[in-house]
Amino acid sequence: MSAVTLPDLKAARRLSRKQGLFAPDLLQAALARAFVMLRPDLMWKNPVMFTVEVGTVLSVVYTVYKVFVPASTHATLGYLIALDVWLFLTVLFANFAEALAEARGKAQADALRKTRQETPAYRLARAHDDPRQALDAPISSFERSVSTALKEGDLVVVDAGLLIPADGEIVAGVASVDEAAITGESAPVVREAGGDRSGVTGGTRVLSDRIVVRVTAAAGKSFLDRMIALVEGAARQRTPNEIALSLVLSAFTLIFLIVTAALWPMAANAESYMKDYLGAPENIRSLGTDVPTLVALLVCLIPTTIGALLAAIGIAGMDRALRANLIAKSGKAVEVAGDVDTLLLDKTGTITMGNRRATQILPLGDLAATEVGLLAALSSAADETPEGKSIVDLYRKLPGGNPAAAAAPAGANFVPFTAQTRMSGVDLPDGRQVRKGAADAIVKHVRAQGGTLPARLQEQVDAVASQGATPLLIAEGNRVLGLVVLEDILKPGIKERFERLRKMGIRTVMVTGDNPLTAKSIAGQAGVDDYIAEATPEAKLAYIRKEQFGGRLVAMMGDGTNDAPALAQADLGVAMNSGTQAAKEAGNMVDLDSDPTKLIEVVEIGKQLLMTRGALTTFSIANDLAKYFAIVPALFAGTLPWLKALDFMHLASPTSAILSAVIFNAIIIPALIPIALKGVTYRPVGADALLRRNLLVWGLGGVIAPFVGIKLIDMGLVVLGLA
Template identity: 85%
Template sequence: MSTAATIAPLSPQDAKSARRMSRRQGLFAPDLLKTALWQALIMLRPDRMWKNPVMFVVEVGTCLSIIYTVYKVIDPASTMAPVGYLLGLDFWLILTVLFANFAEALAEARGKAQADALRKTRQETPALRVRTADRGARGEDTEFLQSALRAPDSALEATVSTSLREGDLVVIAAGQFIPADGEIVAGVASVDESAITGESAPVVREAGGDRSGVTGGTRVLSDRVVVRVTAAAGKSFLDRMIALVEGAARQRTPNEIALSLVLSAFTLVFLIVVATLWPMAANSEAYMGDYLGAKDLKGLGTDIPTLVALLVCLIPTTIGALLAAIGIAGMDRALRANLIAKSGKAVEVAGDVDTLLLDKTGTITIGNRKATKFLPLGDLAATEVGHLAALSSAADETPEGKSIVELYRRLPGGTTISAAPPPGSRFISFTAQTRMSGVDLPDGRRIRKGSADAILKHVLAQGGTAPPLLQEQVNTHAGLGATPLLIAEDSRIVGLVVLEDILKPGIRERFERLRKMGIRTVMVTGDNPLTAASIAKQAGVDDYIAEATPEAKLAYIRKEQAGGRLVAMMGDGTNDAPALAQADLGVAMNSGTQAAKEAGNMVDLDSDPTKLIEVVEIGKQLLMTRGALTTFSIANDLAKYFAIVPALFAGTLPWLKALDFMHLASPTSAILSAVIFNAIIIPCLIPIALKGVTYRPVGADALLRRNLLVWGLGGVILPFAGIKLIDMILSGLGLA
């Protein structure tokens, strides 16, 4: 097939490198700074600024201040304020607006850099599509899919990824790139997903299970598969995320909207207060002028730039300037963790989750059961039981079978006798009907291993009997969360091998962290209640759902939600889709089925079941950052109030001098120092807004105390020190 007219996709190595480079970019990388500075100027347009009411008021006030200053430059005698002071105020008011725009623009630029790295993974690629005429009335039956899998390239239609439509079938061989998001409907293959996830280890994707999902831009390393396209060009999960991080489809979250309304209310109140100060100041000047006999008594209260400065310093400009950046940065952090959120709300909800549903296998436990001990049930030694178990597992390629052989070789003397059956042996494969496997040796011995009831039935059919205390041994280990397999030689049961699904290291400590955050953990498993209860106790989860069915999971989620709790869940199969759709936060595996990915509101590109804990931490960090900076912003208004208000009426109301405990050099220096501090604190807080405050797994009460102590008290003390320092610098430069 000719590919001359197509664009060659980025190699996995280059795509992986691009993603790493985007992650390593510092907050103030030169290319990001250049983009953000230009965007900050463009965002001065009123049609952009009005979406942020706080900063829109600052922009309007700055325009009024500039007009007033121009008028006073023409007629300097009409005001007591030096023209240099008025020009200085205008300059720093403009910078305040620009710094606010810069914070949002820098957050968007970082998101776009990450989006560009993702975009490189989905460039136009060649594809081999199954002809529509060939599908005919047969649809997609097994015979047809297998014939498509074996079809030569010449029998397929050559096309490109941008021409694919939802529902198309494409055939992908080893070395070729997957042209679009889809599901494998025939075949099994090893896939390199490093271009998407950044991980170099290949993964196995196959038809007919919960690991059938594939992503456009990844590469098939081995074998050949048929993929049904589930997302047309421009509508994939990566396309959605690119649009979100670039701001094209980003919508403000409910919490962000609510906070914006609160900030707008604060702004309106202070706007009314400051507006009424102008006539009060004018009347004070007239009254005190007559009282003191000074006809030309003037204060700063009637200067528009000064009143604008007072308004800007009293309204919550700091959080108003950083609010959008915090939200964008939260989504950016999720993307850097290889999480695709369908909306900003999904990231935010993660921080409010009360109940966490976690699948046992692969999340709480390692997932592959391992043999841990051999127990004789007759006159044989443990080593002899292990040898028979190893012989029966020699041809077993499952992780459980391999672990039995490995355990035998670790036993004393286990390496002196070969675990490999002699030539001429006949292996018996495991089937769902027999539920056992084994080997027939050339000397006539028949060795079997399998579930307790299957082996017992086999032995009884051979004329054997059950050993004493057999059922008690089986129940004891099952009650401890293990899986006992019996070993039989001919017509007698010689022992059992214990398989344990080992808990992941540190999982109990992680659940303890979640508990400190006020989150309940619930284990979901298909095990019987006895085994489930044992594993739940070992792992330290708060509750469990045993013998879980889709209906049971759905019912549990609804019960939790009826109690006013927010529920998070992770899943990858079609049977998880109802629960993912019902959960407040549904995280679907990228390797899972299309139904699961559509039902959830977040997709994990790494397909890592333990990622749900990181999702919660990212959401918590977003809310902690917003709360911390809101507390700081409101607290630092107090210091600016004591700096500006005494200076505002110093010329007409001398008794207000009692409030001037900061002892600033002059009224103009006090006001200018407060405005300068208000402006420069915004870029100083940008790194915190983008990186987030340090995450600590603590409860709501402890978090509130920390916010009040660190950000509240700090928000009061820092402005006093900062304004005094700026005033001293202005005085030293002779500008006070």
């Protein structure tokens, strides 16, 4: 597996973000690709444009026949050639739209691929029982290797100044890491063993200290490889909504194909009737009997605009997700984000400022605060979480605290924290058992040991919780001896963010392991719609399933192993790149920035994708309606004079009307490419307001634009003497 150098990758990312929609190199690559995509084996994947391509071939054949048999039609050769040219350009412009979207991704992929290089790696022998022993050993004592030779499960030592050679999880140590290559942010971050901030990415640089990393992604499966596959389109699959819309467009195309095919005998019969029974001149001809004209009619009636832009819209949506530092495992994840109804967010690090810190130790019995603090520190000595470390730090700062005593003696047996027990602790060599954890978990533990609870315990727990802090109880054996206060601070502007989500029609739910009083207090301050207190993996799963049973789409963001079941169950699971491998595997989207508030951007990207597709579909269908009034009267005005009543546009001639409509139909595709790639501007408004705006801007605009455009083209043809 290859890593990257930071300066090169950062430069590549800056270049890709500054590159405009119509950079010359992108245009050149897209134009070449547009011609390649004319191959029928590629075109058939887009039924609408494949129909246009087949029609163009028929029109060209008919034009060639006209050259050899001039009497086959009264239409001029110039008119037929012009139709052929613009029908061909319609197909080419459609291919160009998709090719340009792909070219932007390929340009990013090429820039990223050029930055790949082998990175030195210092591998541990698998015989190491405790990776922590590697933190003090000389670097020369480890096997020197390279990143491309690493396998999943290998342990590597990374010193300050070295690049992390592979994606993995820290199993020992703590270090400051420069992740600017991934996130674009220059501020380093702390990554440490244990907890939910243990994930590291290949190509990032350790700035201080030493860490031991377990490789979790084999060669070819790193974040960089996934990013390259994503932007190249290799990993893109059509989303369910895109497939459904394609089927609808195919049905429209088939219907209009049948209708158009039926017009040819109808027009021929109308001519015969007028000649035989109404005494019309023998040379009367309707354009409805010319194959190129009927092809032009079909192309103008079927939804060519959205058919041409549909793939580009989907690719651009994936591209916008990538530019927001999100790796989506499929296009479905981006699309589902736009339909989310319920959003589950962890309290810690999402709603509050990172990890909680211990601020007070309150004795509940005869012991002094220092004595209770020592028990709390002993129970946290092997706790690698930031909360556990803050308890040890608090004890050491207490008057009379003994830093040396905070380390558990040899022979102590540590009990790790689990989401099920919601407590941790230590069994000391002298037989004492010390536990710390959530209030209800410790109460249950003490009662199971046959102990009794201190007077007014619940009152003191409730008093701490009602202030928005989290109370942790300290117990020795069957006695509750004290309480540790963990405090949270709300992130600035978080309440306004939730109000923004509410305007989008999304219900927010805070997930926390806190007791109900603390959860209620924080939820009220943050402005969330609901909360899950004392949340276990089972509780999260049950809540998600309840919401889904009610027909709602649920999004979940998490970073820990205990979040994995909920991430897998949620319709949209966003995992932190800094989190555990289990969480990243369970989610269908990974946030490279590890920013818990990124869900708001995820939702907006998804909604923008859906809005863009909806807006351009509305526009396409609306402008087809307007084209009927240009083409239908022109086709049959000679044989059915009453159709002149529908000729609102008063175009110069039937051939000018048809040619103008075909030209407009072709040039509207490249005109809409910037909107398809950039997306329609999203504003957090309700569904009703959004529908009204969509119909007003894109529906009404789609009706008006063809009337104006076709008339202007007709006038231009007259001026040029081509009408």
